[in-house]
Amino acid sequence: MTGAEQTDGRPPDADALAFLTRPGLTRLWTAARTRLERNGLRPAGTIRLGDLDAQEREALSLLLARPVTGLTATIRLLDLDTRLRASAVGRGLASTLRELGPPLTDRRAVRDAAAAERSRVWSTVQAELDATSLSAQPWAAQWLEEIRRGGTLTRQDPHTATTVITQAVHTLATLFPGTDPRPTPATWGRGELATRATGSAHGLDDGTLLSRLVLRGVALAHGVELPADAPARRALWRMASVTPDEVSSxxxxxxxxxxxxxxxxxxxxxxxxxxxxxxxxxxxxxxxxxxxxxxxxxxxxxxxxxxxxxxxxxxxxxxxxxxxxxxxxxxxxxxxxxxxxxxxxxxxxxxxxxxxxxxxxxxxxxxxxxxxxxxxxxxxxxxxxxxxxxxxxxxxxxxxxxxxxxxxxxxxxxxxxxxxxxxxxxxxxxxx
Structure with missing residues (x-):
């Protein structure tokens, strides 16, 4: 913190706090918080408050040290920050809002961190794909790009997204080994394939995210549409030499x-x-x-x-x-x-x-x-x-x-x- 803002962590005195929490300033702090969080916690830009009542005009006039007489007020956040530092509050806008609560969130930083995490996920997946025989398959790049555009994984937490897409890569590499010299059976049981990929025989059950990603790859590999119902999904599994459970039901x-x-x-x-x-x-x-x-x-x-x-x-x-x-x-x-x-x-x-x-x-x-x-x-x-x-x-x-x-x-x-x-x-x- 700079300028006149306090650095010893002491809150504003009781009179200053009582003034800041008066009802006439509630909308100001709400709007300022929203704008500040969007700005990376920097006091930049303006906020506009409309339909001001008498209580709000009085409170804003006292806070800003200038008369607010109309139904609308436009306030520069930098001016508000400067005014708070110079007043009995003795701290800037961000510190004042933290004192009034709840904690501030740097939404720009959160977005940047999320974008960096997504980038890390896709880099990891690309490296996994390049390390398998799947990289030689002509449809693999399209498969990965469709998943990226579809947003299915971005709705998952990064750990889940990385785990599932990596499992999908290795499952498809097992089904389409290319020049991979490792022996693979002509036909897989779906439970056996799921255990190999996830450790659970139910990892590729119908409706799971992993099964949807793998079937999308199988459909691209065979040049067919992604099936919309259970019988068609079973047929697509069989097309990939995977036998679904066909005896328990x-x-x-x-x-x-x-x-x-x-x-x-x-x-x-x-x-x-x-x-x-x-x-x-x-x-x-x-x-x-x-x-x-x-x-x-x-x-x-x-x-x-x-x-x-x-x-x-x-x-x-x-x-x-x-x-x-x-x-x-x-x-x-x-x-x-x-x-x-x-x-x-x-x-x-x-x-x-x-x-x-x-x-x-x-x-x-x-x-x-x-x-x-x-x-x-x-x-x-x-x-x-x-x-x-x-x-x-x-x-x-x-x-x-x-x-x-x-x-x-x-x-x-x-x-x-x-x-x-x-x-x-x-x-x-x-x-x-």
Whole structure:
């Protein structure tokens, strides 16, 4: 600190502090703080205060030692700094604002430090890339530049950004070894590749930042668009000789009788003939030929209990269960059946998540609502009340049914949620 500003750390005397904290100066200190922090804490430039009231004009007149009579005042920060040093305050603008609190932030210095840190991150990444076979790949520079422009990493703290992008470089170098003499397997399991890159088998799980960066590189390497959904992302992993986990998730099916000639299709027909349900994995769906007899109508339900009851009652209609949500494996099966020309009928829960799921399935596959209209809901609700069945209250935000605009208002009016089991006897009649 220079000039008349105190250097012994003592605060202004009580009278000076009382004056500085009077309400008429509150807007001045707020505006001065904002400008000072933008200026690298230098008292430069001006601030303008408008719509001054009498209290503010009086306080500013006393502080600046000049009359402020209008509704607007323009104040040079350098003049304010000089005035504070020469007054009983005895210190400059920055020290005064620190005394009044909160601490000042040199935003310019913060920005410069952040820019320097980002530059360090990219320098580190470039060095890592140059040290691998990836530097010889014609698409690698474009990949790195797209990530830089996209801003994905700049929203991370520097340590995380450096770690993730470095892992992405080494993962891609593993998948595209070029002239690297190190032996690599023809096919990687995604968990195995993730463990090699991150130490965790889940490091490349769908939705992680690392998986997004790696898939962007794979897409550029193969000259394809970055996929937007889970099935397409799995296909892109396979394009890079990486096998996603295709056995842990299953879709519950019943009564499927594909016409294909391999033992796989024959096994499904055999299970259908014996009224046995089947859990299909993504791995199986990739090897099955799901060509169905012409005009096959597939019923789709939400709850596994419907499948169980259909099997117990020896029903014959084909049935697919979403098990509460249409996951990738469920959609993969429905997509395959749709491609073979099947038509669909959908039933689910009469609650808001159930309506949202029904919208998704019905709109994606042009499915027929299966006992899912307003009249069906009102009939089931009345039957539950007549039978003395305890009711379940509807909760959460409502969701309009795309196939029946009267359904959501009816559900709102009655306020009752109905799970799929409430219609089980009716559904079984339809599955005969």
């Amino acid at each position: 299953t879709v519950l099916s019943y009564g499927l009788r594909p016409t294909g000639g391999t033992w796989r299709e024959a096994a499904l027909r055999e299970r259908a003939a014996h009224h046995m349900e089947t859990h299909l994995t993504l791995r199986e769906l990739r090897t099955l030929t799901l060509t169905m007899p012409p005009g096959t109508r597939v019923h789709v339900c939400e709850n596994p209990r419907v499948v169980e009851a259909a099997a117990d009652a020896d029903r014959t209609a084909p049935l697919v269960c979403t098990s509460g949500s249409a996951t990738t494996v469920v959609l993969s099966l429905l997509d395959a059946l749709a491609s073979s020309g099947c038509a669909f009928a959908y039933h689910g829960d009469f609650d808001w998540p159930g309506i949202a799921l029904a919208n998704r399935v019905i709109q994606r596959y042009a499915a027929e609502p299966w006992r899912m209209r307003t009249a069906d809901y009102e009939y089931l609700a009345t039957r539950e009340q007549v039978n003395g069945t305890p009711s379940i209250a509807l909760t959460g935000p409502s969701s309009e049914a795309a196939w029946d605009t009267e359904l959501a208002p009816a559900m709102d009016a009655l306020g009752i949620a109905l799970h799929e089991e409430a219609a089980l006897d009716l559904l079984l009649e339809d599955l005969g």
